[in-house]
Amino acid sequence: MKRLSQLNVLLALGLAGFVLVTGNTAFLLNGLVQNVGDFVSSFPGRTLDTFAYDRPDEWLNGWTLFFWAWWIAWASFVGLFLARISRGRTIRQFVAGTLLLPFSYILMWVSIFGNSAIDRIRQGDAAFGETAMNTPERGFYTLLAEYPAFPFIAAIATFVGLLFYVTSADSGALVMANLSSRLRRPQDDAAAGVRIVWAVATGVLTAAMLLVGACRRSRARRSSWGCRSAS
Template identity: 35%
Template sequence: MKKLTPVFMISVIISLAFILWGVINPENLEAVTGEIQGFITDQFGWFYLLAATGFLAFVIFLVFSPYGRIKLGKQDEEPDYNYITWFSFLFTAGMGIGLVFWGVSEPMYHFYEPAPSENIESQSIQSAGYALRYAFFHWGLHPWAIYSVVALTLAYFKFRKGTAGVVSAAFEPLLGDRVNGVIGTTINVIVVFATVFGVATSLGFGTAQIGGGISNLFGIDNTTGLQVIIIIVVTFLYMLSSQTGLDVGIRILSKTNIYLAIILMLFLLFSGPTNFIMNSFTQTLGGYAQSLVRMSFQLDTFNMESTWVEDWTIFYWAWWIAWAPFVGTFIARVSRGRTIREFIIGVIAVPTIFGALWFSVFGGTAIHLEYIQGIDVMGVMEEFGMETALFFVLQQYNFGWIMSFVAVLLIASFFITSADSATFVLGMQTTNGSMNPANSVKFVWGIIQSATAAVLLLAGGLEALQTASIIAAFPFAIIMIFMIISLMKALRRETIPERKKYKK
């Protein structure tokens, strides 16, 4: 614990204060954070849309620019991890548990309540197509571009310039030595705040889905008591994993996640309506590409009664920005030796295509069950909660019970890996960017994360804490804009490597 910084102490105090607030008066916490978040989305929704789309445009520019040949490290350095391991890290840290949770639920919601701007009838064949398109949109290029801006900037300054692995260090070209003062501490505290509460709320919701799976499989009521037991068990497992370091615990679990996810997806792809799924994937991918610009700027300005964009798109963009410090720091840590072009294509293209296929398989199957076969998937979600939707869909097919059990293992594995990754990132950010934070520091943050999820599950304050985390997205979006300016200032000073010449 000798390498602790003021960021650690300030962040711990803020975390404990919010936990106490959520326990003592969860209704007040929800009301206050909800009002602040409502004001931000109402008044600055345009800012989130422009920022997220601007981040995507920026990374696309880098791919096609000469800067793409610059390596994140010394120019002769090779990557630390092979592609399979690297992609498993990206998938696990980025949104793996979210895909499992929302794979069925989000397309079903859009199927029943399509975006008003599309002017299509609910529960129609048109709304089925648009349901998948918006799932692609919310989980595709934009969120991964948000992650890549933070990850690329941190990796560049850490591995090529040798700065500390904290977010504030990326501002050295703009602020000079002032990054070591109050401004730098403030930036890093915002990073830790967003990470702690973003991950804690995801752990809480992940716990609810594990409980839903256990309830579905074994007939046990998904009570708060069961969920607390799940948190205790999973906390023990991820704390055990966190003590083994990045190259053992997280690496093994990340690959396990990928294998389990592929097994689950292939099962439903070939057990379910295979032709319908692949047709949906192909058509929706084309529709997504065709409508990308229009959806990126859609605000429903002239429909004063609609809050659809605020409830979905703006919420998601804020949520991804709130997660960007955590995911970006972790992706940066495992990306040494990649060129900027290779990094961006890997971080954006691969997860986007995998996510699109995932939603086509799970969301497409759910829509087929509902619309074609007349099985009431939405009714189950409304009666038993959306955390049960995945298990209900799986059990419509042979070996569904076994696959539901695999799904519970996958969610638990994602849960453990996300928490493990978060303790690693929090350790880095509160020890001045140490590449291998002390186990004692990771232990402290692990306990804080789990305690936050557990006490707020009991107090009913998880959604309020999620809102509090998203509030941190607003200042961090501004921080990201200045990160881009700082990165470009540094890149302009680079000597661009020559193109590789291939023998004819």
């Protein structure tokens, strides 16, 4: 798990660095600095915003409930996993490894790729904007197609995405296996067989959700006989 995670981070950093160097570097760096400033200046106000004067009920009932349900569902898993891999670390190392570094990484990733997409739309490519909004998975590869060595870069991006899933599923399987097993000591982990069961269950659920999502999109386009007949 450790080696896969390290490989994942290095490849993702390499991919972001490639986009930064071969793209509109000056614009991306300026955007990164401005994004940091926007976050620092707007975070306190957004944190205390209760929508007292203009209440978007539909948005509050939809997005915020989903957002909090997502984090509540992940809280126990992430907390236990971080506690498990942080044994022997100091409080300073724990804070840096779980708060500062992940936030900096996310800020870098979203700023580079997000501003690259914004720059392309600002140059007049409205079709790309529509593609990115309607089918984000296609939008990502459409964005990468504008850079050199696209087949190689696309393969790296696909592999990075696969590693993101594998490492998350592996850590999730570890936590779920530990929760469903009787462990003699806090240092012990569940048996490999139990972890495999949870990993397979996670993979099956993921495949089912992807299939349902594909069928819903196809049904919306009225072009998938297989999904309609299966339902």
